Amino acid sequence: MSVTYADPQTASGKWHAHLRRFFRWLTTPHVFLSLIMLAVMYYMVLLPLYRMLVTTITVNQNDLRAIPGALVGDLTSYHWLRMLIGEIAKIMTYGPLVHSLTISIGATLLALLLGGGMAWLVVRTDIPGKNTIHMLATVPYIMPSWTIAMAWKVLFKTTAVSGGTPGMFQFVTGSPPPIWLSNGAIPIIISSGLHYYTFFFLFVSAALMSIDSSLEEAGDLAGASRTRILRKITFPLVLPAIASGFIMTFSKTMGTFGGPNVLGVPIGYYTLSTMLRSNTGIGNYGDAFVTAIVLILFSMTTIMINQKLIGTRKSYETIGGRGFMAQKMKLRNWRPFFIALITIVQFTIAIVPLVVLIYSTFMLRTGDFSLSNFTLHHWIGQSDLKINNGEPGVLLNPRIWHGAWNSIRLSLWTSFIGGIVGVILGYSIVKGRGTRLSKIVEQLAFIPYVIPGIAFGAVYISMFTKSFFGLPPLYGTFALLVIVSVAKHIPHSSRTGVSAMMQVGKELEEAASIAGATPWQRFKRIIFPLTSPGFVSSFLLNFITTMRELSLIILIVTPATAVLSSMTMRYIENGNEQQANAVIIILIVLVLIGNAIISRFRGGSLKKGLEAHK
Amino acid sequence: MNTSIIIRNLTKKFGDVVAVNDVNLEVEAGSFLTLLGPSGCGKTTLLRCISGLEDPDDGEIIIGEQLVYSRSKGISLQPGQRDLGLVFQNYALWPHMTVYKNITFALEIQKMSKEEMDKRVKESLEEVQMGGYEDRYPREMSGGQQQRIALARMLAYRPSVFLMDEPLSNLDARLRMDMRTELKRLHHDSGATTVYVTHDQVEAMTMSSQIAVMKLGVIQQLDTPDRVYHFPANLFVADFIGNPKVNLLDGFVVAQDVVDAGHFNVPVNTLDKTGEVVIGIRPEDIIISTEPIDGAEEFTAYSVLPSGAETIIVARRGKLEISVKEIGVSKVEMDQKIWLAFNKEAVNLYDKESGNLVNA
Numbered sequence: 001m002s003v004t005y006a007d008p009q010t011a012s013g014k015w016h017a018h019l020r021r022f023f024r025w026l027t028t029p030h031v032f033l034s035l036i037m038l039a040v041m042y043y044m045v046l047l048p049l050y051r052m053l054v055t056t057i058t059v060n061q062n063d064l065r066a067i068p069g070a071l072v073g074d075l076t077s078y079h080w081l082r083m084l085i086g087e088i089a090k091i092m093t094y095g096p097l098v099h100s101l102t103i104s105i106g107a108t109l110l111a112l113l114l115g116g117g118m119a120w121l122v123v124r125t126d127i128p129g130k131n132t133i134h135m136l137a138t139v140p141y142i143m144p145s146w147t148i149a150m151a152w153k154v155l156f157k158t159t160a161v162s163g164g165t166p167g168m169f170q171f172v173t174g175s176p177p178p179i180w181l182s183n184g185a186i187p188i189i190i191s192s193g194l195h196y197y198t199f200f201f202l203f204v205s206a207a208l209m210s211i212d213s214s215l216e217e218a219g220d221l222a223g224a225s226r227t228r229i230l231r232k233i234t235f236p237l238v239l240p241a242i243a244s245g246f247i248m249t250f251s252k253t254m255g256t257f258g259g260p261n262v263l264g265v266p267i268g269y270y271t272l273s274t275m276l277r278s279n280t281g282i283g284n285y286g287d288a289f290v291t292a293i294v295l296i297l298f299s300m301t302t303i304m305i306n307q308k309l310i311g312t313r314k315s316y317e318t319i320g321g322r323g324f325m326a327q328k329m330k331l332r333n334w335r336p337f338f339i340a341l342i343t344i345v346q347f348t349i350a351i352v353p354l355v356v357l358i359y360s361t362f363m364l365r366t367g368d369f370s371l372s373n374f375t376l377h378h379w380i381g382q383s384d385l386k387i388n389n390g391e392p393g394v395l396l397n398p399r400i401w402h403g404a405w406n407s408i409r410l411s412l413w414t415s416f417i418g419g420i421v422g423v424i425l426g427y428s429i430v431k432g433r434g435t436r437l438s439k440i441v442e443q444l445a446f447i448p449y450v451i452p453g454i455a456f457g458a459v460y461i462s463m464f465t466k467s468f469f470g471l472p473p474l475y476g477t478f479a480l481l482v483i484v485s486v487a488k489h490i491p492h493s494s495r496t497g498v499s500a501m502m503q504v505g506k507e508l509e510e511a512a513s514i515a516g517a518t519p520w521q522r523f524k525r526i527i528f529p530l531t532s533p534g535f536v537s538s539f540l541l542n543f544i545t546t547m548r549e550l551s552l553i554i555l556i557v558t559p560a561t562a563v564l565s566s567m568t569m570r571y572i573e574n575g576n577e578q579q580a581n582a583v584i585i586i587l588i589v590l591v592l593i594g595n596a597i598i599s600r601f602r603g604g605s606l607k608k609g610l611e612a613h614k
Numbered sequence: 615m616n617t618s619i620i621i622r623n624l625t626k627k628f629g630d631v632v633a634v635n636d637v638n639l640e641v642e643a644g645s646f647l648t649l650l651g652p653s654g655c656g657k658t659t660l661l662r663c664i665s666g667l668e669d670p671d672d673g674e675i676i677i678g679e680q681l682v683y684s685r686s687k688g689i690s691l692q693p694g695q696r697d698l699g700l701v702f703q704n705y706a707l708w709p710h711m712t713v714y715k716n717i718t719f720a721l722e723i724q725k726m727s728k729e730e731m732d733k734r735v736k737e738s739l740e741e742v743q744m745g746g747y748e749d750r751y752p753r754e755m756s757g758g759q760q761q762r763i764a765l766a767r768m769l770a771y772r773p774s775v776f777l778m779d780e781p782l783s784n785l786d787a788r789l790r791m792d793m794r795t796e797l798k799r800l801h802h803d804s805g806a807t808t809v810y811v812t813h814d815q816v817e818a819m820t821m822s823s824q825i826a827v828m829k830l831g832v833i834q835q836l837d838t839p840d841r842v843y844h845f846p847a848n849l850f851v852a853d854f855i856g857n858p859k860v861n862l863l864d865g866f867v868v869a870q871d872v873v874d875a876g877h878f879n880v881p882v883n884t885l886d887k888t889g890e891v892v893i894g895i896r897p898e899d900i901i902i903s904t905e906p907i908d909g910a911e912e913f914t915a916y917s918v919l920p921s922g923a924e925t926i927i928v929a930r931r932g933k934l935e936i937s938v939k940e941i942g943v944s945k946v947e948m949d950q951k952i953w954l955a956f957n958k959e960a961v962n963l964y965d966k967e968s969g970n971l972v973n974a
Contacts, residue, residue: 013687020688024669434628507706510667515720515771516694525719529710 029519030431033424034441041444044487048463056080056289063286079286092275092287093294100271100295103188103260104253110193111249114345115200116242121338123208125329133342139350140198142591144548144565146258147584148191150572151353153262154360154581158182161266165367183267188259194349196252200245207241247303254299255452257551262572273454273551280461280555292455300450354588361582378578389574394582400567404586406478407547407563411594414485415542418493419535421486426497427527442494449491453551460484460556476558484553485546493538500534540598547591617678617774617807618643619664624673626659633659634670635831641824646801646808648818651828652854657811658779660828664809665700665777666693677775698775699768703783705760707752713763714748720771738770741800758789765800776808782817794820815855819843827851845962849969852894852962858926858937863893864966873963877931878911881958885973890966897939899960902927903953904946910953915946929954
C-alpha cells in the first residue's frame, strides 16, 4: 500500500476515519451544492419572510404617535389588532380580501373554461387551423398581464366615474357605460381570465395529447358511452393538468397588481395587492406587511387544499406516453359554430387589445377617437408643457430609454443567474434523489411559488433597507430587483433544472467518472452539453416573464431603477394614458425581439420552456 | 497483469434494504468472475461498490495493491482512481460525441498526445471489429455496434480491471451469442481481471472461470462453473442453475447408502447424514428406458417435449413429477410406461432444514 493510515483501532485513528468520511460526504458535488443552495434560499426566502413577520409585531418610528409610551423596537400587537379587528379592518383587510378572492376565483374559472374547452376542441375534435390556434394561444405570454385591462380602459372608460374621460364605447354610443362595465370586479375578472387562459390551454392540451388513446378505446369496448368515457376516463387523467393550471392562475391573480390598479383603484375597489401598495407607499410597513401575510396565507391555503384534493393522482401524468389519438371527434353541424367561437375569442384576446392600444397612442387628447385628433406627438413629439406635463414623445424620452435599458438588463441578469441557479438546483436534487438533503432543497425551492408576486416584493422591503452581512443596504438598487426576480423564479428554475437533469441518464455521468473525469469536467463536457437546450428554453421564458413583470417589483422600484412595466403604471396613475399605452407597445416589441434572438440558440423555444413550467 | 480484487465484510444498505450483506470475496488476478443471481440479489450493487460509483456502508475493498475502500480507515477512492473500466447495461455512450470523442474522453483526461490517442482509438476499434466508425454518432449505430463501441471505449485506456454490468442483456439472442464468443476471447487476450454481472446462467456458465451465485445480498456459492452446476452448494443454487430445472425430491435416509423417496428407494453415495433430506438430480443424469431394467422405477410419460437436439420428458408417478432429458429425438410417447434409473454419482443430497449440500 502506498499510503499509510492511522490504526483504526485507536481512538485517534477512529476520529481520523470519521473526519475523512465527513469530509468526503461534504465534498460530494451534490451535497456541497445542496448546502450552498440551502444557504442561498435561507437568505433569499426564509430570512426575509421572518423579518417581515417581525416587522408586523414590532413598534417602528411611524407608530410612536399611535401607541403612547412605546419605544421603537418594542413588541406590539398593534398592527395585527388594528388590521384584523379594528375599526378599519373592514376597509383595510376584509374588503380587499373578498375582492382578491372574487377576482382570483372568477378569473381562474373563466380561464379554465376557455383554456380547457379550447384544448379539448383542438386535441380531440376535427376543428381546422390547429397550428394557428396554438400560435395565437401563446400570444398572451408576450403581453404584460394588464394589457387587456389597459385596452379595456380605452374601450369602456366612463365619465360616470369622477374625473373620467369618455372611452370608445361612450364616444361611439354617446352614453356613458355603467360603472360595473367600466371598473371593478367584472372587468378585472374578464381581463385577467382572458390573459391567463393560456396556462390551461397549454397544460390541458399537453395532458390530452399524452393520454394513450387505447385507455379510452378500452372504455369504448367495455361499452361505455361517450360522455361516460369523458367523465370517468378522460377527465380524471387530465385532472392533474387542470390542477397545475389552477394553482398557477390562482396564485398569479391573487398577487396581481396591474389589472386591479388600472380598473379597480379609480373607483376605490381595492384588492389586497393594491391595498398593500398604498400602505407601503405611505411608509406604513407594519400594516402593509399584515396585508402581505394575509395574502400569503390565503394563497398558500388554497394551493395546499388543491394539492391535497388532487394528491397522489399527480402520478397519472406519465401514463400513456406517446399514444396518438386514433379518432378525432367529428363536430358535424357544430363545426361552424365552434370555428366562429374560437376565432372571436382568440381575436378578442390576441389582436383587439393591441390594436386598441396602438390606436390610442395616436390620439392627441384622451377621449376623442376621431381621426382629426390623430397625432404622432406621443411617439416622436418634442417636449410641450401643455401635453403630458411636458414629457416628450416616448421615442425621444431619455427616461423611457433608461427604463427600457433597465428592463432589458434586469431580464438578462435574472435569466442568466436563474439559469445557473436552475442548473445547480437540478443537479443537487436529481443526484441526491432519495436523500433527506435533496428533499429539503426541493421543498424549499417550492416556497416562492405559493407567495403571490406583490407580497414577495414586499418581503424584500423589510430585508434590505439596512445593511447586513457586510452588504450595503440594497434598497433602491438595481441589484435588489435582480435578487427579487431570481428568488421568485427559483421554483421554475429548479423544475427546469430537475427535468433537464432527469433526461440525462445517470450512467452518462458515471461513465465519465469511471474514465477519471473530475466533477467539473463531467459537468462541462457531459451534463452541460446535454441539458443546454432545456436551459435555453428556460432562459427565454425567464427573460419574457421578467420583462413584463410588474407585481413583483412595483413595491421596490425607485425612479432610478424604474423599468418599462413600472413606468406604464406611473404614467397611467398620472393620467398620461397614451404614454402608458405606448410604453406597453414598446415592451411587447422588446419581448418579441428577445424571443426571436434567444430562440435561435440550440433549439430553445417558448413552448418548451412553458411545458417545463408545470 | 496481476490485479486481484479482495473484498472483506462488505455491506451496503439502501434504507432498510440490505443490498450487499457482509460479503467476502477474492477475485484472482486474471480471472473472469461472474456475479450471478435473480434481480434484486445485490449483484449490481456489489459491482458498483467495487467501481466506486456506490459508497458501501462497511467493509474493505482492495484492488491490486491499492486499498480503495475502507470504512474503518475512512477511505474511498474516486472511481477514476481505481484503474478500472465499466461497461454499462445500456452502454452509456455519450450521445453528443462521436465514437472517436467517446473513446478519447478518458485519454484526454490522462493528457495523452494526439498521435498516441489516434493509435489507441484505431487499436481498440480493431479489437472490437469496428474499424472505420470513428466519426459516427451513437444514434447512427445499431445496438450491437454501440455495445462494441462501449467495449472499445473501455479497452482504449487499458484499465487493469474490467467491470461489466449485464452488457449483453439489451441485445437480441443471436447477437448475444456472438458477443459471448468475443468477450471470452477479449478476456483471454487481455488477461485483465474481469467481474461480470448477469442474471443469465448460460452467459455465466459459458464465459466465467469463477461464478459467485448471489441471493439477498449474500454469496451462496463461489466456485467454478462446473462445480456450481454439478455440486450446487444449496437448494437455491441447485434450483437457480440449469434448464430444465433440477429435480428435487423429498426423502428420508434409511441406510448409509439408501434414501427413501416415498414411492421408491434411491441409491446414494455414503453419507453421515440421517433424517429428512432433499434429493437433487439433474434431468440429464437420469437413465430412461421403455423396458423394465435393473434398479429402475416405473413412471408414466406425462408429456414429451422434443426440441431437436434433445427431448424433455416429464414423467409422473402419483403426485411425483420428474423431468428427464434425453439427447436427440426420443421414442417415448405420451402416456407410455417408462422406467427411470438415477445415476448414483450425480445425486446430490441436501439437508431438509438448512438446504445445504450434505454429500461431497
